[in-house]
Amino acid sequence: MNRLYAVLYPLIWIFMRIFHPWKAEGRENVPEGAVVMCGNHTTLGDPIYVVCALGWRCQTRIIAKEELMKIPVLGFLLGKAGIIGIKRGKADVAAIKEAMRVLRNGEKLLLFPEGTRVKEGENAAAHTGAAMFATRTGTMLLPVYIAPKKKLFRKTRVVFGKPYAPVYEGRKAGPEDYQRIADDLMDRIHHLGGSV
Template identity: 50%
Template sequence: MSEETAVKSEKKTKETPEQRKKRMDWFFHLLYIIVWPYFRLIHPVYAVGRENIPDGPAVICPNHTTAGDPFYAVFAFGYRWPMRAMAKVQIMRVPFIGWILSKAGVFGVDRDTTDVRAVRTAMKFLKEGDKLLMFPEGTRVHDGEDVQAKVGAALFATRTGVPLLPVYIQRKKRRFRRNTVVIGKPYYPEYEGRKPSSEELQVMAQDLMDRVQALGEGVG
């Protein structure tokens, strides 16, 4: 095969953003259907504020206390709203699990480094109109712990012009009883100049977590 023919063949097989979105949505819905019955029975989700979910792209920002929080967020939004998700890179290295998650739009981030590839992937999804699920705290936070919010969500929102969507997931999960997820109103963080300074990003990050915590007042 000549070099010219190889290039033409590669162009023909390369996915367009629309094709990639369709494929990832298909795998997302497949995983949704497989996992949903278990959660519906063992960890039923009670969603509040679904009317606040925007039609277009947004950075979905829940608090994070248990390993199952991504599922609580996904099932609170429902089958209609596929989303991409940022997960720690160790999960994506698990055989088969990492592969199937990547097919559904989950991508890994190395929290110990400045993961430029993960940043580019996140912004690419947002620019292509997808919803991005990420936890602003960066890790699970247990009762009594005080963790400074990371600036990633604010950075992605301001770089791509999409809103932040605060979400509160009930901290103490209960089996066979409803677990509440509150979806807040989307908003655009404000800043001066062409792009926010590092100080402004940190203020945005803290404001975001304050909004998330406010949603949980009286929930538990």
């Protein structure tokens, strides 16, 4: 277990429990070992809601935009806590290799296929990173829905769907397969929240 993650987690957990509590649903669906968890993304705090809902023992590596890693002190702490910074809009080979190493080591990976925050009611094309990670490492995908409306002192729903293996034709998935898998994944995420 990452030591800094273990130290920071209870502090963040207490803060969130008081000011931004959550209600975890489907926690039993989260498998042991490696899985690619993917959620909808409406607010900056979405990764924190998911990590808190998973619990302290379920340490998770998160993919975040590289800009966060460049913020003084915060970026340093995030990196030491195991956050993977990725350059958006380009093939970040180092980040991709690290993400696949994480999965092959049996760790959990959390990312947001939309690639940026998307307001409720808006649609954004799903990026294909999660599909690529899952197919190349033989890891299952797990959709996660985080309720977009978050109010101070009110519980926010975090719903964990059932893990599933991405389906594609042929021996190896290609770009078109990645996109189909990514689109299907986003549909599954939205269905968890009761919307299509």
